[in-house]
Amino acid sequence: MPEIHEVATLTSKGQITLPKPIRQALGVDAGGKVAFDLRGGEIIVTRADAEHEDPAIEAFLGLLEADIRAGRHVQSLPDDLARAMLANAGHAVNLDEDIDGEVAL
Structure with a gap:
C-alpha cells in the first residue's frame, strides 16, 4: 500500500x-x-x-447485485442449499421466519 x-x-x-x-x-x-x-x-x-474478506463471495455478491439492479429475476436457492449455507455460516436456520426490519441490498 x-x-x-x-x-x-x-x-x-x-x-x-x-x-x-x-x-x-x-x-x-x-x-x-x-x-x-x-x-x-x-x-x-x-x-x-x-x-474476513473472501474474494469468491465478494465476486458472487457483485454479480448478484448487478442482476438485481438490472431487474433480472433472481431465483431463490433450493431449501437444502440455503439451510446448508446458513448452517455453515453459524446462523440458526428457519426459512419460514418473517424478516424483521428493512432489507438493503
Missing part, C-alpha cells in the same frame, strides 16, 4: 472525515467500516472486514 499522509480535523463530537485518498486506499465507501488499533502510540486504521 502506498504511503499517504493526510490530516483530518476532529469535530466537537469526536468525529473525523477520512480524507478521500485514505478511503480510496482502504477501499471503503459510505457505510463502510474501519477499525482503529492503538499500537505503541500510533493508531493503525484498517478496513474492519479486511481479515
Whole structure:
C-alpha cells in the first residue's frame, strides 16, 4: 500500500472525515467500516472486514447485485442449499421466519 499522509480535523463530537485518498486506499465507501488499533502510540486504521474478506463471495455478491439492479429475476436457492449455507455460516436456520426490519441490498 502506498504511503499517504493526510490530516483530518476532529469535530466537537469526536468525529473525523477520512480524507478521500485514505478511503480510496482502504477501499471503503459510505457505510463502510474501519477499525482503529492503538499500537505503541500510533493508531493503525484498517478496513474492519479486511481479515474476513473472501474474494469468491465478494465476486458472487457483485454479480448478484448487478442482476438485481438490472431487474433480472433472481431465483431463490433450493431449501437444502440455503439451510446448508446458513448452517455453515453459524446462523440458526428457519426459512419460514418473517424478516424483521428493512432489507438493503
